[in-house]
Amino acid sequence: MTQKPLQNCGKCGFCLNACPVYKILKEEPVSPRAKLQLIKAYGNHKLASSHLLKDIISKCLMCGSCTANCPSGIDHYSAFMEMRKKMVKAHGETPAIKAVIYLLAREYRLKFGAGLAKAGQKLVPKSFSKTYKLGNIPLKNFPELNLIPFREAVDTVIFPQKKQAGTIVYFTGCATNYLYDDTGFSVIGILKHLGYKIIIPGDQGCCSIPLLFHGEKDLAFKNIISNINALKTHDADTILVDCSTCGEALKNEYPRLMEKNDRNHPAACAISSKVMDIITFIDQHFDHLEFDPGFKKKLSVTYHAPCHTRNTFQSHIIFENLLQKLEFVNYKRTSDAEECCGGGGTFFYEYPWISKKMTDKKIKNAKAVQASLWLTDCPVCRMNLAGNLNAKDNLKVMHPATLVHTALKTI
Numbered sequence: 537m538t539q540k541p542l543q544n545c546g547k548c549g550f551c552l553n554a555c556p557v558y559k560i561l562k563e564e565p566v567s568p569r570a571k572l573q574l575i576k577a578y579g580n581h582k583l584a585s586s587h588l589l590k591d592i593i594s595k596c597l598m599c600g601s602c603t604a605n606c607p608s609g610i611d612h613y614s615a616f617m618e619m620r621k622k623m624v625k626a627h628g629e630t631p632a633i634k635a636v637i638y639l640l641a642r643e644y645r646l647k648f649g650a651g652l653a654k655a656g657q658k659l660v661p662k663s664f665s666k667t668y669k670l671g672n673i674p675l676k677n678f679p680e681l682n683l684i685p686f687r688e689a690v691d692t693v694i695f696p697q698k699k700q701a702g703t704i705v706y707f708t709g710c711a712t713n714y715l716y717d718d719t720g721f722s723v724i725g726i727l728k729h730l731g732y733k734i735i736i737p738g739d740q741g742c743c744s745i746p747l748l749f750h751g752e753k754d755l756a757f758k759n760i761i762s763n764i765n766a767l768k769t770h771d772a773d774t775i776l777v778d779c780s781t782c783g784e785a786l787k788n789e790y791p792r793l794m795e796k797n798d799r800n801h802p803a804a805c806a807i808s809s810k811v812m813d814i815i816t817f818i819d820q821h822f823d824h825l826e827f828d829p830g831f832k833k834k835l836s837v838t839y840h841a842p843c844h845t846r847n848t849f850q851s852h853i854i855f856e857n858l859l860q861k862l863e864f865v866n867y868k869r870t871s872d873a874e875e876c877c878g879g880g881g882t883f884f885y886e887y888p889w890i891s892k893k894m895t896d897k898k899i900k901n902a903k904a905v906q907a908s909l910w911l912t913d914c915p916v917c918r919m920n921l922a923g924n925l926n927a928k929d930n931l932k933v934m935h936p937a938t939l940v941h942t943a944l945k946t947i
């Protein structure tokens with residue numbers, strides 16, 4: 537559906553029950569439709585800028601569920617991003633968010649910051665990390681950063697060991713590069729198993745979604761153009777993402793943001809047409825995957841469908857079907873598998889009391905189905921869910937690619 541401007545909102549309210557923030561707070565001003573009206577009033581100079589207005593606009597996970605459920609085809613995303621930009625310009629950001637933005641804006645800064653954080657993780661006394669939280673996540677529950685960044689631990693080009701099935705460009709995102717290299721190694725393992733040549737451009741950087749969501753469109757542009765240049769030079773069948781939020785950026789945001797940029801728009805569209813998330817990829821290649829017959833463990837698995845997996849790729853349904861096809865999986869669906877976990881980029885940090893309510897509900901339901909593995913294909917969801925579990929919950933959170941890779945026959 538062609539997306540329409542916010543003036544087309546018919547105030548039907550379909551977006552209310554799709555909005556995770558509204559469902560917790562039950563306050564009309566934070567609902568998607570009210571946000572649109574506030575943005576309209578601000579644009580028409582009928583409403584002045586204020587900290588309260590910034591707070592209302594920021595009480596949003598940028599999950600895209602309002603857009604996905606709007607019968608009028610409103611483009612909430614663009615409206616929210618533009619408004620966030622204006623609010624940040626007028627009222628600034630907290631020092632912590634400013635620091636995150638500063639680091640994400642340039643890859644060399646992010647690498648330096650990750651190195652410092654890694655050292656910090658070793659030096660911080662256990663008593664401190666047991667006591668303090670970052671947002672709703674206790675410091676002791678944060679994952680250890682990768683020993684070395686994933687993209688430095690692997691070759692830029694990995695050739696297949698059997699007849700080449702095709703060429704894949706792998707956009708790893710920041711999380712796999714600095715935080716969850718197990719996801720990256722699993723993706724490579726699956727691609728090698730299938731016989732693909734893998735290209736991991738060394739000059740890729742943050743997809744820029746965090747910058748865009750914090751109103752830093754200008755900073756994001758430089759990153760985006762650099763990513764477009766890094767990706768367009770390779771002749772590949774598919775550009776693969778292991779994080780559906782990176783996928784949202786490459787698939788939808790890059791072409792939209794480059795619309796008026798004649799030089800980069802064609803390349804952004806070409807990239808968009810090749811983007812695929814790892815779940816869809818696994819599903820499309822399922823018949824060629826050879827599972828290890830010795831992998832007989834029957835695992836109790838549940839799944840959390842991240843917002844961008846649902847709203848950008850709709851691959852959550854594919855994955856749930858796939859889980860039921862895996863002989864070593866006993867899939868135990870939770871009633872709220874498709875509900876937001878409250879992670880939402882930095883939302884878990886900015887609005888911990890709202891986020892915690894969403895996360896606790898998810899955890900309660902995952903425990904109720906007595907699963908031992910909780911799969912999710914978004915690194916922030918993984919960090920948020922795992923970060924709020926206790927050891928006695930006996931639940932391990934993992935990327936779906938890792939489960940699939942673990943069960944494959946060694947080639």
Ligand code: SF4
Binds near residue numbers: 546550552569572608
């Ligand atoms: S679903 Fe769309 S048209 Fe209906 S109130 Fe929400 S934004 Fe407006």
Ligand code: SF4
Binds near residue numbers: 555556557
């Ligand atoms: S993007 Fe998500 S959290 Fe934000 S208003 Fe829309 S549904 Fe609510």
